[in-house]
Amino acid sequence: MKAVTAQHIKKSYNGVQALKGVSLEVEEGEIFGIIGPDGAGKTTLFRILTTLLLPDSGSAMVKGFDVIKAYKLIRRKVGYMPGRFSLYHDLTVVENLRIFASLFNTSIEENYDLIKDIYQHIEPFKKRRAGALSGGMKQKLALSCALIHRPEVLFLDEPTTGVDPLSRKELWEMLKKLKKQGIAILVSTPYMDEASLCDRIALIQHGIFLKTETPQKIIAQFENILWSVHSKQMFQLLKDLRSNPHVLSCYAFGDTHHITVEKKKAAPHEAAITIAELEAFLKEKGHLDIKIDPIQAGIEDSFLELANK
Amino acid sequence: MEFYHIFRDRWTAIMLLALPVLMIILFGFGISTEIKNSKVAVYDPSQDVATQTIVDNLAANAYFDLETYVNTPKEIETIFQKSDIGLLVVFSENFYENLLHTGEAQVQLITDGTDPNTASTLVSYATSIIEEYQAELLGNDKGPTYQISPITKLLYNPNLTAVYNIVPGVLGLVLILICTMMTSVSIAREKELGTMEVLLVSPISPLLIVLSKIAPYFLISVVDLISLLVISVFLMGVPINGSFFVLTCLSLLFILLALSLGLLISTIAESQMSALLMSAMGLIMPVSLLSGLMFPIENMPLLLQVLAQFVPAKWYIDALRDVMIKGLGFSSIILEVSILLGMLVVLVLTSLRNFKVRLE
Known part of the structure; x- marks a missing residue:
């Protein structure tokens, strides 16, 4: 049995089509990442799968139960962590945990082994009010609360947004441990660099899945020739690169620009312009310290390529 | 929870x-029980030392402004409708004489009962002024006891x-x-x-x-x-x-x-x-x-x-x-x-x- 399946889910909100026919399948014990920018429809999809919203059309099942008809059964089996911090700010850490345990008719002690790794990080602060925790701590507490009833499927909507890099890393390590317990995990994130931590990912934009694959395959399927370019005047460089007729796209990536280059019509694996030619072109524009290297594509490059198709 | x-x-x-x-x-x-400069009217058929002193004391008090004298008993009925006075003080006839000879005199405090909070406050202020005067009289003269009894009357809303x-x-x-x-x-x-x-x-x-x-x-x-x-x-x-x-x-x-x-x-x-x-x-x-x-x-x-x-x-x-x-x-x-x-x-x-x- 698949942990989650969805077919052609469509959903409109106030005249805006948030989801335009999304389908997915998530296996048991899989970390499935839904990756895309803000406003792509990630939260809407999560709310439909967690029975909080009804789809306009299409169908979805969680653990073999229909999200529309059997929503009560699904609510027993899933753990859900919404995008924004949704715990009681004015209650302490341990009070929050206790409330969620009692909501699911269980106790902290009963499932302590499952949350132990996560909860240990925040246990020193258990008497502190949840609202006074740091971003990373809040997410760890929210995750603990979502796990307290030993869910079979875990839905995490942007768990790492607004969290420091170290806590992000820790959260992902925890997800890997949970996966080993056979829990299927659906996680959404706007951070492309987190894609490689998932077993499979779906790239989403404007309510459409661009592609659903393993991160490795998505990268392998990158079709264009990709170079990174660096010079002293990075902003001017962006403009000048875009003015070159052989450069198909150009985006700023941290301290370099990534460009895709036109291919030769006769030989589709070769660039229509050589690195030396491009360097000469940029020198003419007055750039100094030019550095151009062919590079391997990352998820973000793939996303941009797919999004521009 | x-x-x-x-x-x-x-x-x-x-x-x-x-x-x-x-x-x-x-x-x-009542939201405000502190009342200042309430208008007072007086009906004083006796016009003697006692009534004069009481009226002077009332007028001197920050809470009251002596607005007018009422000349006939008939006006007592209409004065509340004609002007916006808050308190009418009505002395009995031969006030001081009665006080001296019988040891008793009556004064009537008439207020507008439609605003019960103001009315009761005014009455209690006026009563205390009258009581002060009574105490003064007793202090001056160690003779018989003098009793000025204020009678309160509320127009329109007698029971507050x-x-x-x-x-x-x-x-x-x-x-x-x-x-x-x-x-x-x-x-x-x-x-x-x-x-x-x-x-x-x-x-x-x-x-x-x-x-x-x-x-x-x-x-x-x-x-x-x-x-x-x-x-x-x-x-x-x-x-x-x-x-x-x-x-x-x-x-x-x-x-x-x-x-x-x-x-x-x-x-x-x-x-x-x-x-x-x-x-x-x-x-x-x-x-x-x-x-x-x-x-x-x-x-x-x-x-x-x-x-x-x-x-x-x-x-x-x-x-x-x-x-x-x-x-x-x-x-x-x-x-x-x-x-x-x-x-x-x-x-x-x-x-x-x-x-x-x-x-x-």
Whole structure:
């Protein structure tokens, strides 16, 4: 049995089509990442799968139960962590945990082994009010609360947004441990660099899945020739690169620009312009310290390529 | 769990428990009891040393301004209608002589009873001035005792019944305020913070969630009801003339009604702000204006009179007056009770129908 399946889910909100026919399948014990920018429809999809919203059309099942008809059964089996911090700010850490345990008719002690790794990080602060925790701590507490009833499927909507890099890393390590317990995990994130931590990912934009694959395959399927370019005047460089007729796209990536280059019509694996030619072109524009290297594509490059198709 | 919230936020707790007490005291005793420069008229047929001194003392006092003298007894009747004086002092004839020979003299303090708070304040000020003079006389002359007895007369509202009317009104207002506003706001808060999302994705039935949020407010309302009754009986001297049991049942019915109104609002309102506005604009205003608490319904334009029939507090306050002040039994409030019951059923059914097990 698949942990989650969805077919052609469509959903409109106030005249805006948030989801335009999304389908997915998530296996048991899989970390499935839904990756895309803000406003792509990630939260809407999560709310439909967690029975909080009804789809306009299409169908979805969680653990073999229909999200529309059997929503009560699904609510027993899933753990859900919404995008924004949704715990009681004015209650302490341990009070929050206790409330969620009692909501699911269980106790902290009963499932302590499952949350132990996560909860240990925040246990020193258990008497502190949840609202006074740091971003990373809040997410760890929210995750603990979502796990307290030993869910079979875990839905995490942007768990790492607004969290420091170290806590992000820790959260992902925890997800890997949970996966080993056979829990299927659906996680959404706007951070492309987190894609490689998932077993499979779906790239989403404007309510459409661009592609659903393993991160490795998505990268392998990158079709264009990709170079990174660096010079002293990075902003001017962006403009000048875009003015070159052989450069198909150009985006700023941290301290370099990534460009895709036109291919030769006769030989589709070769660039229509050589690195030396491009360097000469940029020198003419007055750039100094030019550095151009062919590079391997990352998820973000793939996303941009797919999004521009 | 909601108890944790309420008492964690100490100010909310204080407000919920102390506000009703404060309100009833404010309304009951009048918002301003300090009165300055009230206009005084005097009818003084004696024109002797004693009356002159008393009038001078009154005029010298910061609270009173001597406005005019009344010359004939007839004018006493009309002076309140003609001018805006607050107090009329009427001395008996041969005031000083009577005082000297019989040891007794009478002075009448007539006030406008339509504003009972001002009236009673003015009377007590004037009385103390007269008593001072009396003490002076006694101090000067160690002879026989002199007794000036002020007689107070209230025009238009002889029994100062404002307090009697206020107490049931404030009860109605406070209960609506706490039950309806606080429940709707607290449920809207869950929606706003996003905790409702998490609560919904749990095996607990959504209805149970809401009921558990309402329960503490029910208890707080009961505590408030008790404290309000205690204050009105012991502090303000408003008697409970009717059956305490009927009174309690009636109030519990009204509390349930107010809670279900809050539930209904919470099914509509998405944020704390809109819940607050809806309860404030949609409830507090009509309750205070249309329930007969501030203005008599009989004097309103027809449209408002019709609207007033839909305000639950109006029926509750009416019934409460019947039971508490008039001491009538259950049989006399059957109409009010059945209307309140009907409203309760309608409200509960509508909010159940409106109730969402999902986010939209």
